Every structure is written in structure tokens, then in C-alpha cells.
Amino acid sequence: GQQVMQIPQYQHVQEGEDFTTYCNSSTTLSNIQWYKQRPGGHPVFLIQLVKSGEVKKQKRLTFQFGEAKKNSSLHITATQTTDVGTYFCAGTDKFYFGSGTKLNVKP
Amino acid sequence: DAGVTQSPTHLIKTRGQHVTLRCSPISGHKSVSWYQQVLGQGPQFIFQYYEKEERGRGNFPDRFSARQFPNYSSELNVNALLLGDSALYLCASSLGDGAYGYTFGSGTRLTVV
Numbered sequence: 001g002q003q004v005m006q007i008p009q010y011q012h013v014q015e016g017e018d019f020t021t022y023c024n025s026s027t028t029l030s031n032i033q034w035y036k037q038r039p040g041g042h043p044v045f046l047i048q049l050v051k052s053g054e055v056k057k058q059k060r061l062t063f064q065f066g067e068a069k070k071n072s073s074l075h076i077t078a079t080q081t082t083d084v085g086t087y088f089c090a091g092t093d094k095f096y097f098g099s100g101t102k103l104n105v106k107p
Numbered sequence: 108d109a110g111v112t113q114s115p116t117h118l119i120k121t122r123g124q125h126v127t128l129r130c131s132p133i134s135g136h137k138s139v140s141w142y143q144q145v146l147g148q149g150p151q152f153i154f155q156y157y158e159k160e161e162r163g164r165g166n167f168p169d170r171f172s173a174r175q176f177p178n179y180s181s182e183l184n185v186n187a188l189l190l191g192d193s194a195l196y197l198c199a200s201s202l203g204d205g206a207y208g209y210t211f212g213s214g215t216r217l218t219v220v
Binding site for chain 1: 140142148149150151152155163197199204205206207208209210211212213214
């Protein structure tokens with residue numbers, strides 16, 4: 001079945017540093033969604049990518065979908081303490097979530 | 108507008124018992140999905156319902172069942188509870204195929220003792 005892997009599992013950065021999490025699928029995805037889950041909270045939808053090679057930006061966040069539609073990345077520029085949380089990708093064909101990358105930002 | 112509401116928020120059950128979790132989607136959302144999230148892991152897909160029909164099922168045993176009602180609310184039932192069923196159970200609703208994302212409820216924290 002479809003598997004979605006994310007790396008790294010954890011990332012600790014100093015405030016102001018950049019952060020990137022990578023998502024890899026064993027199968028081609030129709031589209032991919034990204035979610036953020038704050039500690040003690042529930043996943044919150046960030047964005048959906050549909051097209052091969054698509055790049056979308058939301059302020060300091062940049063999302064990319066690979067040409068083969070089997071991988072994706074989320075890049076945060078100049079992290080802030082409000083970015084703390086776990087970031088999940090999810091392939092919506094069968095709606096499998098990745099294992100998540102937990103981001104900790106030190107002030 | 109209210110978001111996705113789940114009840115109860117917390118629950119403690121004994122091994123072997125059964126449990127029913129409830130979810131009310133955002134008004135106008137016809138799709139409801141259920142997930143199990145164990146601490147430190149990503150949500151695991153259990154079921155998806157759309158227009159009262161099951162559209163997908165994850166790799167969970169038959170002890171897990173669900174249904175969607177005419178008002179699009181949903182119930183998740185788990186029979187013969189095991190200690191390993193202790194988790195946060197999340198419900199998410201969406202417009203149709205989820206192209207605008209899934210909106211999650213705050214979840215039900217189930218503890219099996």
C-alpha cells in the first residue's frame with residue numbers, strides 16, 4: 001500500500017534559521033496536502049499541491065511538489081517561535097499521513 | 108460557524124468494553140474521515156464517509172466500525188477495546204473531495220485501562 005515517509009523526524013533550530021522537511025511517497029500521488037499540528041492541538045490544513053513541479057508560497061513558507069509527484073518539501077525561511085509544531089504531509093489518494101517532522105525553535 | 112465538533116473530549120474505558128465517539132462536521136461538509144493518532148506519530152486513517160457511504164477504510168481490524176447519518180454527522184465505534192487502542196481519535200470534515208483541505212476537530216482522547 002501507499003506509504004508516505006518524512007524526514008527528518010525532529011529538527012531543532014535557532015530562531016531566524018531556515019527549516020526544511022521532506023516528504024517521499026512510494027507511489028505517485030494525485031496531490032499532496034500539508035498540515036501543521038501545534039503541541040496539544042489538532043492538524044491544521046496549510047496547503048494542497050496538485051501539479052507536477054508546483055511551487056506555492058505562504059509568507060515565509062514555500063511548498064514544492066516534485067516533478068514525478070512522489071515527493072514534496074516544505075521550507076520555512078527565518079523561523080520564528082510561532083513555527084513550533086509538527087508538520088505533516090498527506091497523500092490524498094488514500095489519505096495517508098506522513099510520520100511528521102517535529103520542529104522546535106529556540107529563541 | 109462552528110468548526111468540527113467531537114464528543115466526548117476525554118474518555119476512560121476498561122479493556123473489553125466498547126466505545127462510541129461522535130463527530131459533527133462543519134455545516135455544508137458532506138465528507139467525514141476518522142483518524143487514530145498515537146502520541147508521537149502521524150494520524151492513521153481509519154475511515155472516510157461521503158454522503159453516508161463508506162469511501163475508504165484504513166488498515167484497522169473489524170472491531171472498528173463507523174457510520175454517517177443523514178445530517179452528515181458520524182459515529183466511530185470500537186468493540187472489545189485493547190490497551191493499544193489508547194490514542195487521540197480525530198475526526199475531519201471536508202467539502203467533497205477535500206481539495207480545500209480537511210478541517211479537523213480537537214479529537215477525543217481515549218484511554219483504555
